[in-house]
Amino acid sequence: MRSLSTIFLFFCTFVFSTTVVVSIKPLELIVREIGGESCNVVCIMKNVNPHLYQLKTNDLKLLNEADLIVLVGFEEWAEKVRTVFPNKTLVFADGIFKKDFEHDEHLWLDPVNVIVFSYVLTTRLSRIDPKYRESFWSKWQNFSKNLLERIYLWYERLRPLENKTIVEAHPALTHFAKRFNLGEIFGLETGHEEGLTMKKITELASLVKKGEVKHIFVDEHVESSTILNLAKQLNLETIELDLMGYEVESYLNLIDSIVEKLLLISKPSK
Numbered sequence: 001m002r003s004l005s006t007i008f009l010f011f012c013t014f015v016f017s018t019t020v021v022v023s024i025k026p027l028e029l030i031v032r033e034i035g036g037e038s039c040n041v042v043c044i045m046k047n048v049n050p051h052l053y054q055l056k057t058n059d060l061k062l063l064n065e066a067d068l069i070v071l072v073g074f075e076e077w078a079e080k081v082r083t084v085f086p087n088k089t090l091v092f093a094d095g096i097f098k099k100d101f102e103h104d105e106h107l108w109l110d111p112v113n114v115i116v117f118s119y120v121l122t123t124r125l126s127r128i129d130p131k132y133r134e135s136f137w138s139k140w141q142n143f144s145k146n147l148l149e150r151i152y153l154w155y156e157r158l159r160p161l162e163n164k165t166i167v168e169a170h171p172a173l174t175h176f177a178k179r180f181n182l183g184e185i186f187g188l189e190t191g192h193e194e195g196l197t198m199k200k201i202t203e204l205a206s207l208v209k210k211g212e213v214k215h216i217f218v219d220e221h222v223e224s225s226t227i228l229n230l231a232k233q234l235n236l237e238t239i240e241l242d243l244m245g246y247e248v249e250s251y252l253n254l255i256d257s258i259v260e261k262l263l264l265i266s267k268p269s270k
Contacts, residue, residue: 018129021066023075024050025244026108027092029251031070033143034122038132042066047246049222050075067128070121074105090124092117106243110175111151111255115144143251150252154259155180160266165207167236169218169227172243176258186213188227196226208234215265219243239264 019040022028028043035041042062045053055063055077063069063081069089071078082089092107107113122140126133164183166173171187186207188200207213216231218224220240231238241261245254 018067018125018132019065020068020070020125021062022070023072023078025246026251026254027070027072029245029248029254030108030114030118031121033251034118034136034139035125036135036139038129038135039125047221050244051222052076055081068124072105072107090121095120106172107175108251109173109243109255109258110179111147111154112179113175114251115147118143146252150255154255157259157263158182161262164265165212166262166265167204167207167213167216169216169224170222172219172241173217173258173262182262188216188230189224196230201230204230205234208236215239217241217261221246 017038017040018035019042020031020035021042021044022031023043024045025043028041031039031041044055044059044062051074053075063085066085067088069081069085071081071089071091073091073093075081078091082091092113108117118140122136125136158180161180161182165186166177166183167186167188169187170189171185173182174185176182177185186204188196188204204213213236215237216227217239218227218241220242221244228238230236239261242248242254242257245251248254248257
């Protein structure tokens with residue numbers, strides 16, 4: 001009888017959990033930190049270039065059935081979703097951050113942004129499912145505490161990059177760099193099908209000639225064949241970044257992995 005009761009309780013928990021649909025994996029990581037087991041989190045875009053992804057019929061079904069929809073704001077269909085589902089769509093930047101990120105919308109790569117956004121998220125989840133309010137806020141406090149502690153460590157580890165020029169296939173680390181006082185972020189492409197220009201190639205060649213650049217960072221999930229060919233021509237080492245967190249289990253792991261990859265350029269060349 002006890003086992004039957006346990007199964008029944010599990011079934012009820014599964015059926016009545018809050019369903020949160022997110023656009024990208026980093027948002028999934030953040031929502032899971034707050035929602036825990038009481039939230040069913042579904043990610044729409046997996047192992048694709050998020051800048052070019054178009055909604056499919058199955059995605060629309062998910063959005064319709066969701067209790068909460070969480071977007072970054074750079075999705076080409078973000079405004080359409082917000083118009084159709086105005087009462088259950090939460091956009092990362094809305095009402096919190098000044099929208100000065102036309103060329104880099106990777107807001108989640110600044111951990112301080114994430115602390116602020118996760119507060120808003122916790123407030124929203126608590127309204128949707130009040131019976132888990134205490135759990136949501138407890139998880140937010142723990143998540144924020146862990147992030148703040150790690151931010152200090154990331155600052156210390158990244159000090160060698162304060163004056164290093166960082167070249168990316170397309171700009172994604174602007175907010176991260178500002179937060180941790182890194183050197184200049186030099187983006188070659190936008191990630192929106194806008195390719196290299198002769199001006200960018202000339203500027204990069206100049207940096208290489210001066211010895212200021214020896215590496216190019218590329219996003220694992222964005223096609224960069226042109227950049228890879230350019231790197232070969234200029235004898236630059238390419239380093240892949242998992243900016244979407246497809247290969248990590250938590251948001252802290254995501255930033256840890258980026259820090260480790262960035263530190264590769266501070267090591268002496270072989």
